[in-house]
Amino acid sequence: MKRILKYFTIRLLLTIPMIFILLTLIFFVLRVMPADPVKSMLGAHAPKRVIEQKRKELGLDKPVYSQYWDYLKQLARFDLGDSMIMKQKVITPIKEKLPATLELIIFGLILALTLGVFLGSYGANNRGTKTDTTIRLYGLVVFCIPAYWMGLMLQLIFGIWLDWLPIAGRTGSRVLVANFNNTGFYLIDTLMAGNFTAFFDVLTHLALPALTLALILSGIFVRLTRANMLDVLNNDYILAARARGLSERKVVYKHALKNTLVPILTMLGMQFALLIANAVLTETTFSWPGMARLLVKRIHLRDYPTVQGIIILIAVMVSLSSLIVDLVYAWIDPRVKY
Amino acid sequence: MMKNIIEIKNLSIDYPIYVGTVKAVRNVSMKIKKGEVIGLVGESGCGKSTLGLSLLNMVRAPGKIINGEILYNNTNILDIPYKELLKLRGHNISMIFQNPLNSLNPLYKVSEQFVETIQSHKPKIKKKKALEMAEEMFEKLGIEKSRLYEYPHQMSGGMRQRIMIGIALILNPDLIIADEPTTSLDVIVEAQFVDFLRNLKDKFDVSIMVITHNLGLVAELADRIAVMYGGKIIERGEVEKIYHNPMHEYTKGLISCIPNVKAEQKKLVTMPGAPPDLINPPSGCRFSPRCPKAMDICYEKLPELKTYDGHEVACWLYETEKENS
Numbered sequence: 001m002k003r004i005l006k007y008f009t010i011r012l013l014l015t016i017p018m019i020f021i022l023l024t025l026i027f028f029v030l031r032v033m034p035a036d037p038v039k040s041m042l043g044a045h046a047p048k049r050v051i052e053q054k055r056k057e058l059g060l061d062k063p064v065y066s067q068y069w070d071y072l073k074q075l076a077r078f079d080l081g082d083s084m085i086m087k088q089k090v091i092t093p094i095k096e097k098l099p100a101t102l103e104l105i106i107f108g109l110i111l112a113l114t115l116g117v118f119l120g121s122y123g124a125n126n127r128g129t130k131t132d133t134t135i136r137l138y139g140l141v142v143f144c145i146p147a148y149w150m151g152l153m154l155q156l157i158f159g160i161w162l163d164w165l166p167i168a169g170r171t172g173s174r175v176l177v178a179n180f181n182n183t184g185f186y187l188i189d190t191l192m193a194g195n196f197t198a199f200f201d202v203l204t205h206l207a208l209p210a211l212t213l214a215l216i217l218s219g220i221f222v223r224l225t226r227a228n229m230l231d232v233l234n235n236d237y238i239l240a241a242r243a244r245g246l247s248e249r250k251v252v253y254k255h256a257l258k259n260t261l262v263p264i265l266t267m268l269g270m271q272f273a274l275l276i277a278n279a280v281l282t283e284t285t286f287s288w289p290g291m292a293r294l295l296v297k298r299i300h301l302r303d304y305p306t307v308q309g310i311i312i313l314i315a316v317m318v319s320l321s322s323l324i325v326d327l328v329y330a331w332i333d334p335r336v337k338y
Numbered sequence: 339m340m341k342n343i344i345e346i347k348n349l350s351i352d353y354p355i356y357v358g359t360v361k362a363v364r365n366v367s368m369k370i371k372k373g374e375v376i377g378l379v380g381e382s383g384c385g386k387s388t389l390g391l392s393l394l395n396m397v398r399a400p401g402k403i404i405n406g407e408i409l410y411n412n413t414n415i416l417d418i419p420y421k422e423l424l425k426l427r428g429h430n431i432s433m434i435f436q437n438p439l440n441s442l443n444p445l446y447k448v449s450e451q452f453v454e455t456i457q458s459h460k461p462k463i464k465k466k467k468a469l470e471m472a473e474e475m476f477e478k479l480g481i482e483k484s485r486l487y488e489y490p491h492q493m494s495g496g497m498r499q500r501i502m503i504g505i506a507l508i509l510n511p512d513l514i515i516a517d518e519p520t521t522s523l524d525v526i527v528e529a530q531f532v533d534f535l536r537n538l539k540d541k542f543d544v545s546i547m548v549i550t551h552n553l554g555l556v557a558e559l560a561d562r563i564a565v566m567y568g569g570k571i572i573e574r575g576e577v578e579k580i581y582h583n584p585m586h587e588y589t590k591g592l593i594s595c596i597p598n599v600k601a602e603q604k605k606l607v608t609m610p611g612a613p614p615d616l617i618n619p620p621s622g623c624r625f626s627p628r629c630p631k632a633m634d635i636c637y638e639k640l641p642e643l644k645t646y647d648g649h650e651v652a653c654w655l656y657e658t659e660k661e662n663s
Contacts, residue, residue, distance in 0.1 A: 236440040239396075240433075240434075240435055240442070242427070243396060245425065245429055246458050247458070250458070255446075258443075334444075335489070335491050
């Protein structure tokens with residue numbers, strides 16, 4: 001236990017330099033990019049005097065290194081600062097939008113894993129059949145499709161042609177968000193409020209964007225599960241389990257699947273960053289009021305502090321996810337020692 | 339006469355692959371009696387493991403049993419439905435494999451693997467009772483009870499092999515098939531394990547089929563030996579007879595390949611030639627291309643197993659001798 005604690009403390013400490021490097025990079029890249037918050041606020045034709053005054057107000061007149069130093073000092077106090085465009089703290093819109101993104105990501109991930117693991121195991125257990133070939137093809141095709149195109153196609157098919165599901169936003173117009181907005185996770189909120197009409201509405205809105213994320217990610221999980229399952233099924237302990245008279249279901253879903261999960265987990269940790277990248281695209285396609293869309297908007301406005309804040313948050317999320325993966329890893333595989 | 343537990347009748351097994359069909363087992367017939375240890379000996383790829391797996395109807399795809407019967411209690415286990423087959427495996431007939439390090443699932447405790455085996459055959463047994471049974475078995479195996487609750491990777495190879503046998507024995511099967519049980523153990527552990535197996539026979543009333551290429555091992559353990567070559571049984575009889583009076587040239591070769599510590603021997607004796615191609619086996623006797631005493635008939639006609647002097651051999655040599663005398 002002590003060793004596990006030590007391991008995780010070290011892992012947590014190691015994320016600090018990682019975030020620091022990322023932050024430095026994004027800080028300077030933002031300032032190298034053409035245009036700045038003042039121009040995006042006041043437009044290209046504002047009088048020079050007004051522009052100068054605004055620049056001074058935001059501290060943009062100082063040299064970049066001293067701006068950098070000021071920002072670091074501010075961060076050391078766990079303060080993400082104020083937005084340069086809106087009259088609000090950076091943390092305010094993030095707090096508001098984070099649950100929407102998390103809801104989408106988590107739902108998409110669960111869907112992707114279920115789909116990927118199920119199809120992959122099925123393919124491995126029916127190797128060489130037509131279904132198996134179809135599953136392999138599916139894994140390849142889906143992995144190659146860009147997220148925005150997949151989103152558009154799903155919108156077209158399920159939203160326009162079939163008219164089954166809504167194609168934008170988190171809720172329909174008849175659902176009053178204010179009635180149940182507690183945690184920001186609408187699925188949980190509506191359930192807690194006992195409002196099933198609203199829950200169903202939220203679920204239908206979540207379906208298409210989550211499916212977009214899930215389909216794209218499922219490709220890699222299908223291929224990974226199938227390959228690993230085939231590998232595991234060749235092990236002697238699978239043969240031995242069959243020789244003990246265990247049913248095929250038990251052999252595959254108890255003995256083989258747990259062993260297959262170990263490499264899948266590793267992949268899951270690594271795919272989390274890709275998942276967020278795809279979430280940015282998906283949120284834009286589906287007008288999902290999440291953090292990723294906020295990021296895109298604020299990049300257009302050159303709102304330096306907000307962009308920096310969101311990037312830091314994403315970095316923390318990615319490293320936290322790999323930490324969680326490590327924990328689960330140790331929980332599944334008794335041979336893992338830290 | 340002791341009762342036959344298993345009777346194999348005219349069994350043939352094929353592996354259809356891209357380049358042709360591997361004829362792994364051909365027209366093998368065999369009886370295993372209650373409480374006897376039978377050694378199945380042969381070199382790699384002669385079909386002995388496939389024959390072992392077929393007793394549980396577990397030949398790996400693309401392998402296929404193309405004809406023959408395996409009778410257990412007068413029912414053909416190749417005909418019974420899958421559910422009945424599952425009841426048989428691990429309960430009436432158990433099997434242990436050559437790699438003990440890899441025969442237990444690394445992610446589950448040993449206790450769990452005992453319990454699931456017991457409960458899948460006897461669902462009425464509660465977990466607590468099953469654990470008691472497993473602890474009792476550990477005592478018989480000579481392993482501390484507390485180790486039952488450990489993971490496989492915390493144990494040594496020899497211990498894991500004993501545990502595999504424990505799981506195989508837990509439901510009192512009639513037959514245990516041991517497929518190369520000592521291959522991955524070192525010499526000292528192997529010796530201990532052989533002792534252990536020998537005692538097993540007395541403690542549990544069980545028949546054992548030892549599949550191996552190690553003649554030394556079967557000499558210590560077995561009552562009867564069957565020698566396989568190219569998918570066929572070519573010689574079979576009591577251990578003493580086979581050792582002191584091998585009849586088939588292949589068996590003679592195998593025995594002379596055992597290094598002798600006492601005799602002054604500079605070079606290891608080897609058998610010339612390679613195992614037969616089972617996709618296109620030689621017509622006639624499968625051993626004829628390597629046989630030092632091959633005659634014309636050996637290349638043309640396949641000899642059948644015939645009894646001479648109390649033990650069976652499939653060789654034209656003795657057939658013609660008989661005719662001549």
